[in-house]
Amino acid sequence: MARFSANLGFLWHDVPLPDAIRAAAAAGFDAVECHWPYDVPAKDVAAALAETGLSMLGLNTRRGDLDAGENGVAALPNREHDARAFIDEAITYAVAIKAANIHVMAGFATGQAAHDCFIANLNYACTAAAPHDITILIEPLNHYDAPGYFLDSTTQAASIIAEVGAPNLKLMFDCYHIQRLEGNLTTKLSDLLPIIGHIQFAAVPDRGAPDHGEIHYPHIYAHLASIGYTAPLGAEYKPDGATDTSLAWLHNA
């Protein structure tokens, strides 16, 4: 039977993070994950996790200058100082709340210099995270929602993971983004299984609850079980209204 992690960047995003953790536990999720928890003291998050018994699977590095539209800086040449400060900050926070994964956000960039910069920053992140048993994740984002994002295919992600060659660098396979970019989810999940560190999902194309749209998720759950993937799947969707009224898919899974 599939297990699920509530992505608190989208689910219960309207309540403080510790209360969102409690809401996810009450709803029956097996784990939680978040985007950018940095405004909340880590001790408050750790206390809510201890109280509920849930683990926080992951968090993201900061995006950078939001007013300037940044969406990560790790592939931005000449921003190494910020990129590494964001990586250090994410590791410190992840250690405090015992989070297993950090998604290092690349940003809007293209070309060889961006590639070289991303590789160097990922090397830095993997080396710094390894003593804490933290895995670094990279995630291709679709170019409808995030046009110009540096990482936009599974082929590119697999090639970067091979080039860095660190055992703690993995792919965040977000079924929503990969369906919009490439499709062929069943085969890609099997082929990429050795490098997958976490899986997320949502309906396509509206990014709503995973109970409608062009992906039949019960097939994906069964396929993942058949290939031995048992980790919680990250429900990273945008509820149409209150999160609590969007959970029929969870109770029917």
Ligand SMILES: O=C(O)[C@H](O)C(=O)CO
């Ligand atoms: O948008 C997504 O799919 C991500 O998982 C994320 O972390 C924020 O961009």
Ligand SMILES: [Mg+2]
């Ligand atoms: Mg995602």
